[in-house]
Amino acid sequence: MPAWHECAERMWATGATLRQIAEATDIAVSTIRRHLLTLERGGKDPATIGWCPxxxxxxxxxxxxxxxxxxxxxHRRTWWANHPEHCPR
Structure with a gap:
């Protein structure tokens, strides 16, 4: 996977626009859009499902x-210890 994929996915997850991602990675907006929308639809790289909180x-x-x-x-234990309000007990 090219290096810009991870950068684009991380920026997209934090709320960056396609144009901002394209400018930061020096990749065409259409290429960024195609990659990110393919991931959202469960396309080419289904193994990457998100980020550790x-x-x-x-x-x-x-x-x-x-x-x-x-x-x-x-990290699982740390997160649950710090967020007891989300615990389904």
Whole structure:
């Protein structure tokens, strides 16, 4: 995967516009749009499903199990300890 993919995905996730992403990566707006919309539709790279809410690391997911939310057990425990209001108990 080209280096600009991760940068574009991270910027898109934080609310940047297509034009801002294109200017930052020096890639055409249409190329950025095609890549990001393909990901949103579950296209070419379904293994990347999001980012760890603690460190921002991209999460990789296989096809045989439920989606991953955290990159590691330590980050999962840290997040739940700091957000008890989201705990389904």
């Amino acid at each position: 603690v460190c921002g690391q991209p999460l990789r997911q296989g096809t045989s199990r439920a989606g991953q939310r955290f990159c590691c057990t330590a």
